[in-house]
Amino acid sequence: MVVTLVCPLFLALLFATSAFAALQPRSPEAYLQNGNFEELPNPRFIKKTKLIGKYSLPKWEINGLVEYITGGPQSGGMFFPVTHGVHAVRLGNEASISQTIKVKPGQLYALILGASRTCAQDEVLRISVPLQTGDVPLQTLYSLDGDVIAWGFKATSNVAKVTLHNPGVQEDPTCGPLLDAIAIREFYPPMPTELIW
Template structure:
């Protein structure tokens, strides 16, 4: 083989190797996503980071503090659930990082976030041109270690991930706390011959931190096109929780959804249907074996039909399956679920919880 042919083969191999590396599957922390790679002493004064690149692997703008979890001067306490260190974003401050992604692919960011003061705080997450504002006023767990997920679809082969505090608080010591950031590429399931519902078992979802026992909160107002729970719309005022079988009781498979904020916590999906045709809807409800107890009711809506499924929970992981029929009135039918009541854990009244929904299935009925 000639030298020219060898060089040609080498260049082709190198090209494909670079493409494969740049388009690798993502499921884990961003570079220094847990903030445990500390800044150099010259780049920090007390807790305030000095310089645009003072935080390794990140770019900062505005006043950003590098925080050690636990008691703070002045009597405050910062919960850092996913390690030892975190960052606090001051007024109009942000941190960002650019990562390689696959154009057109769906991704979910998973991150630990909490407010540091009683004032209303918002964390703005963006991967331009997409962005979302996460209200942090509601604490879903009493220890403050809430974990969120936010979805986006890549518009190019690189994505700039930005976390920004858009607020201007009177107290400069306030501002959202960010303690871990991970990313996962998602593969949205499609309807099948045995189930018209996409991702009806909730198996495809965001990255879950191994040491997190609180589940992952899916913020409201996320459309199905870029939802961190593929196929589903988070259409409520409050978040719903994505839970796994490692830390919770899940009726089937590895994951499910917990409706943690009553009627303010809802999920929906739009199905392709035939007007006038009848369909069968089935789904499983229960409790996550997390101490969530009491009389639970899950309400389901499909076309003009409404269904209520009661469940008496003892907080020990029971569940049951319900089946209903509905008739489509249009070519698109919205399927919606929410919890009728609010619940808290029997051992922790500061932690919101609720009924678990899993194994959602819809099939056309034969005449």
């Protein structure tokens, strides 16, 4: 008796869940333009690892000491984890990268990115979109993936300038967060459902 009741209830629940899921709009995350930094800078605008010029990093605007890094073992015994591709950027003291993106006013979004600490000192990543700013402390992780950060914001206009900034002032000016795989995802608020019995 119990088995015969459970099976139809399970099937009804499964059908209702899949029907409800089909009605919900899907919005997978998508990289920002050159969000994984695999579009190489022009060799004229890079000296060793340092990017030279405000627009030297394709699709991004840079400010301050920004390095274009190839992941893996580095000189001096360091290892830079780059889990999504081969390249990443490192923000030195007071350095930032920014990009203007299209958004929908009033809509909720999440920026999703990989960030790793590269020096022993405390490191913080400041993420800002107009009218909203937040500081994310980076931890020392003993994995090859680094931190995966999700930072939410509500769009106030049809464009938003996303800025990732290292507010730190370290003794070594190159010390700062290593950034990789910057993506965005649009979220839809949950809608109430009506149960029909």
